[in-house]
């Protein structure tokens with residue numbers, strides 16, 4: 001536990017220093033506030049924000065700025081002056097950012113098997129041994145899952161192969177790619193495939209199939225060889241060596257295919273465990289060395305084996321946040337030296353803060369992604385609210401099973417369970433979130449709330465979910481408050497989003 005957290009923390013404004021009789025409630029649009037260093041951060045529901053000096057903030061809440069004055073124009077430009085808000089323009093803006101509400105789920109996670117040849121100490125999926133072929137998804141169930149996914153009203157569909165190790169059920173993976181591609185010829189969705197794999201069962205023939213069918217490949221890399229192999233235990237060899245071999249080979253194949261290697265690379269994610277905490281620098285260096293441009297500092301979540309191994313691999317939220325700040329500080333330092341690498345979580349938040357984009361990251365949107373952003377398909381045909389929903393199921397609790405592949409899509413989407421999960425995933429339904437300065441950019445994960453606090457609604461004041469996001473937003477806001485022009489250019493570069501068109505099948 002830290003005595004003095006490295007992360008600069010924000011705090012609420014002390015309103016007792018402001019005279020209530022002088023407040024002008026009609027002057028401002030509804031806003032929330034938080035002290036960031038010596039400045040007052042104000043945000044509104046449109047997603048605008050300003051860092052004001054304490055004097056400017058007093059003048060603002062007292063309604064003193066006059067048209068033509070710099071402060072008035074600054075407030076007006078950020079939609080903080082009620083009578084100057086262009087409602088029609090804001091409605092358009094709202095619609096653009098909330099476009100994910102106008103269609104059904106885009107992400108469809110196919111759990112092709114619960115088997116895995118690795119025994120990762122933190123596995124969130126509660127995998128079983130390779131002999132348990134009874135946990136494989138059959139071709140018939142897979143086809144019905146594809147049929148259900150295609151009923152989504154979303155124009156874009158991503159079928160993501162998960163496990164266990166999904167390549168252990170290779171014939172069904174292959175069949176899903178061919179079946180969905182064929183089916184789409186008469187439908188015309190913007191279809192893509194993604195594979196989450198440990199790469200230990202890869203061979204040249206399989207790679208050729210994946211590249212030919214434009215399947216995006218994502219993997220897990222926990223850091224240098226000793227750290228990776230210690231956590232991601234593989235009795236059949238050196239999992240780190242095999243991983244790096246295949247990552248380099250795939251990146252080389254992308255290059256040979258003429259793809260821009262600035263954007264087309266194998267995506268790798270680390271899972272942060274206790275042994276990772278002191279090794280932030282080596283982890284970043286390892287990612288850069290194997291050709292990654294992005295690192296997602298994924299925290300250990302209370303699902304699957306991670307719940308069992310929390311005593312040896314777990315850590316407090318303060319310890320994670322110290323690790324996060326050390327790592328991102330180092331990433332920023334590398335960027336200043338010309339190395340292009342970013343932290344994915346920060347990049348998602350900066351997209352919202354700096355360029356007013358909604359990247360539709362399902363854990364950080366409101367309502368959350370359960371059911372209406374993603375669906376998870378288990379080998380037995382069960383349909384779950386999300387990845388995390390089926391992680392909870394693998395722990396013996398079917399709370400998030402909303403139906404099966406034989407159900408009607410409309411019934412699934414309008415069921416009482418789906419509606420309850422969507423309602424619980426709204427920031428506007430959370431007592432603490434409604435008065436939080438980060439509400440316009442934050443989000444909920446109902447499965448995490450349920451697993452950690454026993455209720456899909458959670459209780460943000462005592463929630464590690466909230467603490468993590470509030471602290472990372474605080475960290476970024478302090479960085480933005482002190483950034484010079486070259487740092488701002490770096491942060492804006494992190495927000496550059498390019499559609500990876502190559503992976504669109506049709």
Ligand code: SF4
Pocket residue numbers: 427430432433434436437438439442443460465466467469470
């Ligand atoms: S979860 Fe926490 S940080 Fe996020 S909006 Fe709610 S109160 Fe704020």
